[in-house]
Amino acid sequence: MFRFPKLYKFKRLSLIVLLVAAFATTVVNAKVKGVGHYGYGKVATAEEIAGWDIDIRPDGRGLPPGSGSVEDGEILYEDQCASCHGSFGEGVGKYPVLAGGEGTLTEERPEKTVGSFWAHTSTLFDYIRRAMPFPQPASLSDEETYAITAYVLYLNDLVEDDFVLSQDTWDEVAKLPNNSNFVPDPRPDTQAVRCMKDCKKEVKIVSEPTITAEEVAAADDTIVKAAAGNENEKGASVYNGACAVCHNSGVAGAPKLDDKATWKARLALGEATLIKHAIEGFQGDAGMMPPKGGRMDLSDEDVAAAVKFMLAEAE
Numbered sequence: 099m100f101r102f103p104k105l106y107k108f109k110r111l112s113l114i115v116l117l118v119a120a121f122a123t124t125v126v127n128a129k130v131k132g133v134g135h136y137g138y139g140k141v142a143t144a145e146e147i148a149g150w151d152i153d154i155r156p157d158g159r160g161l162p163p164g165s166g167s168v169e170d171g172e173i174l175y176e177d178q179c180a181s182c183h184g185s186f187g188e189g190v191g192k193y194p195v196l197a198g199g200e201g202t203l204t205e206e207r208p209e210k211t212v213g214s215f216w217a218h219t220s221t222l223f224d225y226i227r228r229a230m231p232f233p234q235p236a237s238l239s240d241e242e243t244y245a246i247t248a249y250v251l252y253l254n255d256l257v258e259d260d261f262v263l264s265q266d267t268w269d270e271v272a273k274l275p276n277n278s279n280f281v282p283d284p285r286p287d288t289q290a291v292r293c294m295k296d297c298k299k300e301v302k303i304v305s306e307p308t309i310t311a312e313e314v315a316a317a318d319d320t321i322v323k324a325a326a327g328n329e330n331e332k333g334a335s336v337y338n339g340a341c342a343v344c345h346n347s348g349v350a351g352a353p354k355l356d357d358k359a360t361w362k363a364r365l366a367l368g369e370a371t372l373i374k375h376a377i378e379g380f381q382g383d384a385g386m387m388p389p390k391g392g393r394m395d396l397s398d399e400d401v402a403a404a405v406k407f408m409l410a411e412a413e
């Protein structure tokens with residue numbers, strides 16, 4: 099026979115149902131009204147969003163209407179920028195140099211300027227608009243920003259003195275000379291996998307051996323020239339670029355390239371195993387061989403070539 103629950107239980111139950119329902123409606127209402135997940139705050143107006151949304155993409159998307167000429171830019175620049183950045187962009191005192199420096203990037207002391215180093219004109223426009231002049235950031239009008247940007251391009255010999263910068267002429271200057279030297283970082287993301295079962299009971303934190311600047315310099319100085327008969331050029335170049343830093347001098351316990359006895363003993367494992375260890379990394383008694391020597395941009399073939407080079411050198 100069906101029995102009703104005792105009255106007081108029924109009441110308590112309905113109270114809970116009511117509370118849950120009330121809470122749910124608040125949340126739903128909050129969502130409907132758009133006042134945020136937790137029911138407070140307010141929706142930003144289109145105007146407020148526009149105030150923040152001022153970034154400009156390299157291709158010019160986001161540029162405001164308007165234009166500015168090199169000619170007008172010169173007057174504005176002299177007035178508002180030259181006291182710090184110099185009339186020719188040469189930089190006064192400690193203030194940044196804005197022009198020149200072409201061809202210095204490979205020198206010991208590269209001069210990184212808009213013309214020699216920067217990739218996109220959008221960065222210049224955006225930076226000036228947000229941050230300059232240093233004492234009064236964001237004080238320039240869009241027209242003024244166009245004009246001064248055009249003038250800084252002119253100081254870098256990138257446009258003629260009659261150039262006018264606007265959405266229409268943007269494409270002509272969107273990419274700065276050093277643009278093609280910016281490349282996507284080829285290294286993969288490394289994502290640690292969280293252990294969910296059978297995990298280590300105790301985690302011991304050990305510090306990895308570090309390589310000193312002197313050791314790097316020493317390794318830099320000693321590019322290994324392949325021995326006669328070792329024609330593995332690819333292996334040699336991978337070795338010198340990625341492995342020599344440890345294996346030349348025996349840093350961090352790495353078996354030295356010219357330590358023939360060690361390599362002979364290791365070769366007993368078979369070449370394939372050594373290659374596998376070099377690709378996947380290997381913790382031995384001597385130390386820690388990081389996967390691919392820490393150069394995850396190398397292909398397995400590159401690493402294999404380097405190992406073959408090393409073994410041939412050690413013969």
Ligand code: HEC
Nearest residue numbers: 178179181182183193194210211225226230231232233246
């Ligand atoms: C009072 C000195 C001062 C004035 C005036 C000034 N700047 Fe600057 N500018 C600086 C300083 C300081 C920095 C570096 C800021 C930083 O790195 O945080 C800088 C950085 C820059 C940079 C980036 C340089 C780089 O290579 O990183 C540009 C471009 C620039 N300023 C343009 C301008 C323009 C255009 C004006 C005039 C509208 C202007 N500045 C006025 C002091 C000044």
Ligand code: HEC
Nearest residue numbers: 340341344351352364375376382383384385386387391404
């Ligand atoms: C950060 C230092 C470091 C770099 C860079 C490095 N290695 Fe090693 N490597 C080691 C150490 C340390 C060992 C010794 C591990 C052990 O046996 O304890 C080792 C061992 C090896 C071994 C022997 C593995 C075995 O099973 O005996 C090979 C092969 C090797 N490395 C190849 C390479 C190649 C190829 C590169 C470049 C792509 C490279 N290493 C870059 C530190 C390095």
